Amino acid sequence: MSDDDTLAETLADDALLEHLRRIAAIVDAPPPLLASSSRASFSFGRLDDELARLVQDTAVAPVGSRSDGEPRMIAFAADEITVDVEVTGGPDDHRLTGVVDGPVSELSVQTPVATYPVEVDAQGRFRAAQLEGSLLRLTMATGSGRRVTTPWVRLDR
């Protein structure tokens, strides 16, 4: 094969790919709402908060390392706080049952559209139900006035 052939093929490939790009723009364009929700995610920056670490998530554990049908368990840790959360329920009715260890004076469950203050009992236990959508995180205030926020968690649809 001469260099000319290679060049001709590359040009033909470029044209074919450009054609596919035009087709994709018609049949598989991103939903218009995607860009607006991505723009809105900027307002969820909490740069002054301490970002808790995700220390365990059974949903991202290697396949086969947990039994099917068991609830998803997620654990977060920050300087003064640890949180363990069990996720049950299904799409648009996710339920959280959790326990927080540390000086938490206030706890909220946040989704990209709403914030739900949640009551924490004397043992550190809390519950939240009927959570809509598929993304959430927890934000907490500690006794010393610091704020702690967990990373976002994506729930199954």
Next chain:
Amino acid sequence: MSDDDVSSLVKRASDGDQAAWDALVDRYTNLLWSVARGYRLERADAADVIQVAWLRLVEHLPRLRDPERVGAWLATTVRRECLQVIATRKRRGGPVEDEILTSLPDDAAPVDARLLADERDRALWQAFAGMPDRCQRLLRILMADPPPSYQDVAETLTMPVGSIGPTRARCLERLRTLLDDVNTGVGS
């Protein structure tokens, strides 16, 4: 958009500039969509994993090591989330990959292809949807608008950068063969 422009947008966004953030969203939404759809995620799942990537970026803005590589950072985050969605589906015994295409008519490429007026375009898209996974992933990400650099593609799909060009050529060749099959009715 040059690396300098991208770094300066990241810098301005981490200083709280919403307009700079919006410019990043406009620049990369199509790329991230192409990555997620290349992994054949349903549209709703694709939108979720992309929103997660942006929410994670907000958290990481001040600590981002290579601001000029933010596109690759976002695309890699989307790929990891895609793999997680696929793993969850497998664990549940739900439909994966090929089965998703055939079991969800709203998402299936052949149905979407009805939007195309030209029959040849429909055949081409149908042939694309019948390609092996790795070709679909690579070609779909290369279809992003604006097209990504080979370096970003390599990082996102964890392929050596030198293999992108040859693999692209092989996949497009294969697409032409599949298209011939569609056109002559072989395998239908």
